[in-house]
Amino acid sequence: MNVMQDVEKQVTDTEIKFAARNVNVFYGDAQAIKDVNVDIRDKMVTAFIGPSGCGKSTFLRCLNRMNDTIPICRVEGEIRLDGEDIYDKRVDPVQLRARVGMVFQKPNPFPKSIYDNVAYGPRIHGLARNKAELDEIVEKALRRGALWDEVKDRLHEPGTGLSGGQQQRLCIARAVATEPEVLLMDEPCSALDPIATAQVEELIDELRARYSVVIVTHSMQQAARVSQKTAFFHLGELVEFGETAQIFTNPVDPRTESYITGRIG
Amino acid sequence: MSEQHILSAFDRDIERIQAEIMKMGGLVEDAIRNAAKSLESRDVELADQVRAGDKAIDAMEERINEDTARLIALRAPTAGDLRLVLAVMKIAANLERIGDYAKNMAKRTRVLVDSPVVGDTASALRRMAMEVQRMLKDALDAYIQRDVELAEDVIERDKDIDQMYNALFRELLTFMMEDPRNITPAMHMHFIAKNTERMGDHVTNIAEQLIYVVTGERPGEDRPKADRTSTSKA
Numbered sequence: 001m002n003v004m005q006d007v008e009k010q011v012t013d014t015e016i017k018f019a020a021r022n023v024n025v026f027y028g029d030a031q032a033i034k035d036v037n038v039d040i041r042d043k044m045v046t047a048f049i050g051p052s053g054c055g056k057s058t059f060l061r062c063l064n065r066m067n068d069t070i071p072i073c074r075v076e077g078e079i080r081l082d083g084e085d086i087y088d089k090r091v092d093p094v095q096l097r098a099r100v101g102m103v104f105q106k107p108n109p110f111p112k113s114i115y116d117n118v119a120y121g122p123r124i125h126g127l128a129r130n131k132a133e134l135d136e137i138v139e140k141a142l143r144r145g146a147l148w149d150e151v152k153d154r155l156h157e158p159g160t161g162l163s164g165g166q167q168q169r170l171c172i173a174r175a176v177a178t179e180p181e182v183l184l185m186d187e188p189c190s191a192l193d194p195i196a197t198a199q200v201e202e203l204i205d206e207l208r209a210r211y212s213v214v215i216v217t218h219s220m221q222q223a224a225r226v227s228q229k230t231a232f233f234h235l236g237e238l239v240e241f242g243e244t245a246q247i248f249t250n251p252v253d254p255r256t257e258s259y260i261t262g263r264i265g
Numbered sequence: 266m267s268e269q270h271i272l273s274a275f276d277r278d279i280e281r282i283q284a285e286i287m288k289m290g291g292l293v294e295d296a297i298r299n300a301a302k303s304l305e306s307r308d309v310e311l312a313d314q315v316r317a318g319d320k321a322i323d324a325m326e327e328r329i330n331e332d333t334a335r336l337i338a339l340r341a342p343t344a345g346d347l348r349l350v351l352a353v354m355k356i357a358a359n360l361e362r363i364g365d366y367a368k369n370m371a372k373r374t375r376v377l378v379d380s381p382v383v384g385d386t387a388s389a390l391r392r393m394a395m396e397v398q399r400m401l402k403d404a405l406d407a408y409i410q411r412d413v414e415l416a417e418d419v420i421e422r423d424k425d426i427d428q429m430y431n432a433l434f435r436e437l438l439t440f441m442m443e444d445p446r447n448i449t450p451a452m453h454m455h456f457i458a459k460n461t462e463r464m465g466d467h468v469t470n471i472a473e474q475l476i477y478v479v480t481g482e483r484p485g486e487d488r489p490k491a492d493r494t495s496t497s498k499a
Contacts (some may be wrong), residue, residue, distance in 0.1 A: 063490055248343045250481030260343045262275065264270045 012210055017182055017212040023077035025058055025067065032058045034236040036077075040043060040182075040229075045204060045213040047227035047244065051259065054233040056216050060184050063214065064100035065093045080232045081182070098125050101175035105187040107167030109174075117159040117170055118142060121178040136223035137177055144174025144201045144210075149252050165196020172203060176211070183207060185215040189222065201226050220260050224248045232256045278336050279346070282329060282353055283409070286360075289325035290405040292318065293360045294398050296367035297464065301394035303371060304457065305387045308379045315371035322364035329357040330338040340421040348481060352474040354409070359467040359474075363401065370394070373453045380450035383440050386433060390457055396422070397464045406473045413479050416472040426465035427435065433458045434494045 018040035025033035033055045040046050040063075046153070048056035058067070065086060067073040079086050086096055098121065109117050118138045121127075128134035129184055138155070142148040149167040151162070159170050168188060175183055185204070189197040204226045207213055217223050224244060231241040239254040242248065252259045258264040272277050296315050303311035333354050335341065340348050378385075400419050407415035437455050440447040474483050 220343065224343070251344050251346060257344050259266055261346045262270050262272060264271075 001231070003086050006203075007185040008054040009208035014042045014044055016040070017081065018060075018231055019080045019083075020053065020059075021078040021080075023059070023075065023079060025055070025062060026074045026078070026140060028072045032103050032236055033062070036238045038231060038238055039240055040212060040214060041211045042181075042253065043208060043210070043215070044229060045208050046229045046231065047223035048216045048231050048233060049218075049223045049260075049263070050233035050239075055236040056231075056233045059238075060186055060214060060216050061232065063182070063184055064097045064102055066097075066102065068093055070212040071237045082224060098178045099180055100182045100184060101178065102184045102186070103168070103171050103175050106191050106218075107171050108169050109162070109170050110161060111158065114142075114155045114159045114162070114170060118177045121174060125178055127178065141177035142170075144203075144207065145169045146199060146206070147173055163196070164198060164229075165192050167202065168192060168200055172207075176207070180211065182212045182214065185213065186255065187216055187218060190218065197222070220248075230261060234259065274341075275340050275346075276327065278332070278340065279349065282332050282336065282350075283314055285325060285329050286353055287355055287405065287409065289322060289329065289357060289360050290401065291462065292322050292365050293326065293367070294401055294405075296322065297394055297398040299393040299400070300367040300370040300374070301398075304377070304394075307374070308458070309375055309378055312371035312374040315445055316368050319368040320366050322361060324341070326357045326361040330354060348478045351476045353417055355474050356471050359470045363464045363467045366464050369460055370457050373457055377450055380453075381446060383450050383454055384436065386436060386440070386451075386454050389429070389436070390454065392459065393426060393433070393458065394461050394464075396429070397426060397461055398467060400426070400468045401471070404468050406470060407477075408475045410430055411475070411479050413476055416475045417484075419472040420469050423465045423469045426462055430458050430462040430495060438497045466467040 018037045018038075020036055020038045020040075023033055023036045024031065036055075036059060048060060050056045061067045062075055062079060063081075063086075067075060075087060081096075081100065084091070110120060114119070115138055118129075118141045119134055122134060122137045128137055129223065138153075139148060141152060147166060150166060150168075159167065161169060168191070172183075172188070178196045188204075189200050192200060201222065204213055204215065208228075215223070215226065227244045230244045230247040232239045232247065232251075232253070234255055240251060242252070247256060248260060251260065255264070296318055299311050299318075300315045302308065303315065333350050336350060339484075400422055403415055404419045406412070407419065434455065437451045437458070441451045477483050
């Protein structure tokens with residue numbers, strides 16, 4: 001118990017990556033997020049849990065302005081990345097998304113080779129001066145995605161030919177190729193079998209050494225396994241946010257207790 | 266927590282384990298009561314019943330451990346459910362120990378019937394054991410009713426048990442000093458007294474488990490300790 005608390009203490013000391021203040025999100029007239037305040041810390045995995053429609057994915061998508069692509073979506077309040085307002089007019093959402101990468105529910109590799117999938121981001125952001133540098137970036141990203149050993153001999157085969165779990169790790173490699181600071185993951189394992197899930201979870205734990213990771217998951221056990229901090233959303237509200245070990249052993253809010261013990265859906 | 270699980274089988278599993286704990290608690294209460302009674306009335310038959318009954322208590326603990334292990338494996342309990350399951354395992358272990366002490370008391374009764382009576386220490390021991398049994402009953406009631414106040418009261422009452430033990434300890438010493446023929450029965454009486462005092466500690470543990478289930482906090486180490494025989498020179 002004490003060991004665990006010490007570990008948690010260490011992670012609490014990392015700096016704040018995202019600071020969200022009074023965030024409200026609307027789809028037309030419907031309010032999806034109600035006055036959310038949360039600090040997401042660096043080098044730590046933060047899990048968002050909650051029943052379907054609770055706003056956890058919506059809030060995740062606010063963090064790299066993915067909601068900009070939905071015309072009726074309106075975001076109010078303030079979200080700062082390293083103290084900088086990401087909704088400021090001067091911020092280029094494309095540049096923002098290079099800093100805040102994203103992995104989706106279903107693996108969605110481009111219909112290109114494994115190599116080109118990973119090289120895509122570094123190319124458009126001009127991160128490599130020549131082929132050798134690009135090769136290096138691709139290898140590094142695939143290694144971080146825990147996929148290198150499995151694909152190094154077939155880098156020019158289509159990414160869509162990989163298994164589901166490999167495809168998801170390819171998408172993670174693609175997301176880390178641009179050296180992001182934050183990695184957002186929206187249900188990254190929901191389409192994977194338990195072995196592939198375990199591999200991705202192991203990968204998430206490794207990625208934590210380098211990035212701030214935010215993961216939306218329907219699996220509470222997954223949240224418990226991979227995260228250091230957990231946020232419970234319900235009906236658009238952030239009900240409880242705290243250390244994962246505390247949330248799963250002794251949550252403060254009765255709604256959190258009901259949800260994680262399987263009493264409300 | 267009055268709310269039901271979406272998965273009703275989960276509720277049924279928990280209810281079964283709760284019922285098993287209560288049944289085991291009942292058996293242990295009987296064991297304490299009968300062991301103390303057999304000691305005071307020198308009833309060897311009743312003492313033998315207590316000794317035989319301990320097997321049923323041990324079997325209950327086995328069953329509770331199996332059922333909680335299965336519940337952990339199949340239901341992955343969290344939060345309040347998790348605390349409950351952890352507490353149940355510890356409560357079963359504490360009850361099992363109390364049962365062992367009762368059995369030991371019954372064993373010594375067999376020896377004591379052939380020895381001289383040591384004053385009225387047998388009655389004093391019975392009073393002490395009856396108080397432990399009442400504490401156990403209250404601890405189990407507190408557990409079922411999620412009554413933190415009652416559990417705290419039980420913990421507080423352990424102080425009285427410690428004091429009763431201190432008094433008995435001195436009394437037995439006096440008897441032994443007066444007449445060496447008292448030494449054998451007095452030593453047995455002393456072991457019984459010490460075991461009864463330990464029963465009180467296990468009851469206290471059970472009450473503490475209930476507080477953990479309800480509040481998520483373990484009561485601090487500042488609980489009253491009044492057994493000073495191990496550090497004083499009589």
